[in-house]
Amino acid sequence: MNLHNPATDLPAANALPVPVPEQAPGTPAQQAFRAAVEQVEGLRQRLRELRQEQAEARRRYWQQVGPVAATVVEARRALFGPLEEALLLDYFSRLEHRQIQEVILGNARALQDRFGEDAEDMLRKYGPRRRVDDYDDDAPAAEAPAPTPAIDPHLPPHEQAAAHARARRKTKAQRAEEAAAQEAREQQQRLLSNTKALYRQLARIHHPDLARDPAAQAQKTVLMQRITEAYETNDLYTLLQLLSETGPTEATDEDVLTRYTQALHQQTTELKQQLNALKFGENGFMGSTGKKREQEIRQLKRHLRAEAEYLTHIHRLMQEPEGLRQVLRELAAEGHETI
Template sequence: MNLHNPATDLPAANSLPTLAPAEAPGTPAQLAFREAVQQVEGLRQRLRDLQVEQGEARRRYWQQVGPGARAVVEARRALFAPLENALLLPYFSRAEERQITEFILGNARALHNRFGEDTAEIVLKYAPRRQATVETEDATADEKPAAFVPDLNSDLPPHEQAAAHARARRKTKAQKTQEIAAKAAKEEQQKLLSNTKTLYRQLARTHHPDLERDPETQAHKTVLMQRITEAYEANDLYTLLQLLSESGPAASADDDVLARYTQALQQQQIELKQQLNELKYGDTGFSGSTGKKREIELRELKRHLRAEAEYLEHIFRLIQEPVGLREVLRELSAAGHDTV
């Protein structure tokens, strides 16, 4: 009978394969720094993916909504000529002329704020000088509102850019104070982020190919050094920090320096999360609803735009004659509106 003898059947301890010792994990500062780099890269990738997703959603959105929006813009622009001509007639009272002027201004602002149309010439022509003076006194030289100019290189349609511009002008003083403080903090952080020279020199000392004799290692470090140089010339501290995190202990910086870099990366995480939230839930975001709900919203918006265009065409026909315009002015006054 062959019995199992653990003393003889198992290999001796010294004959077992020995595991290679794991690489030292590094100091707490090094670990925190590498983790911060990974988190930033993860957030950057999420932001890129969401931008692509929303870009496609925005493209589909404007394929469906664009024709209706253009029809409303054309209908609103058509109102200017009969309204301006009415101001040349001796038919209306001064009160009615003021109301017509408000009608023109309200229509111009609607075109500008909702659709990004350039109506500055009309606003300057008809805006009361007294109102302009009051607005000038209320705004400081630094806070003077700038005229909206659509960014042709932006992914956002002009009307979305205009809406964002209008919201920015309506911000309260408290919001502006908060933004100034946030801007100051960001500028302080940018001072750290812009200081790439020390980090570049540190990486160059470690990875310069001239320091290697082995041809294969030298070729690898030549490519790596090219990446380091390109990042330095572009003032891209994030890439340099990422390369530092991949370099291992040989290229690790002093713990105090790493702590400052980690703080900079944590600030960048906050900013990236804010960008993600704004993209998801902000006024220009396209992630609030998907699928059937989005389709329902699009159908409702298209119906609204069609109804608005038809109503504006009806108003256009009415205001061709002074009697019809007077009736429209009365209806607006009764409803407490300045414009349609």
């Protein structure tokens, strides 16, 4: 008896139809643009979340060390008075005057960078000043001379001269390449900051007057209201999202999307740098937690109390010119520019 085996009637596995993944609608330029928009939005959201996390961590942190830190801030601000008064005295030499200015600047930076205090007035007042002819906005900034690579002194003179010429050409080419890269970044930044151009691009596509039937006109009217609201509030990202949701109508629009995609890629790089700076930079706040954090806080409190006592001692010395001169000499001997 011949038994029928249904399994033998099944097609081979490689003969089965494979479902094709559904592709995102639109042209390659639209797809790349939408992907860039989504990546930027993801990074922006992560940046917002990280800032909130760190703000909350800082809030808890300053609740514990804030009073001691406030004492240090007050002691550092008290130094500005005697230091600025000393600059008005003929008692100090020109070199000592420069040293006093460095102490003021260093103290202002400590307040700003370590404690988040506003010290911009001191930084502007005593920061390095440019020459009068440097204030010409149209004049290009002077470039620092590029380091000259070492040339083998045992080479014949003509070969040394040729090596120097090659090095100069290479350096000039590098400067030109860096300048071109900087110009490209600035153009991309200008593109992303120009909401008017983006508004016009969207209005040209979605203006209700372009609709042929009442239903389409009503739909475009609603969309145009969103576009106008985003433009009036300078909401660039909403405009970009609206552009990513609607396709280009002409070949020239593809070029617009490509330029925006390139600008968004540059913004992606900058957002990643901001994230890394927030996580791992000097002003980042991704410290430890639990018992280790408690130990760190106790140690920091001890350091801040010692710093406040030292600053109070320095402030007493600065009340007399000779005491300030002693402070300046000690700083110079230790190789420090500021307190």
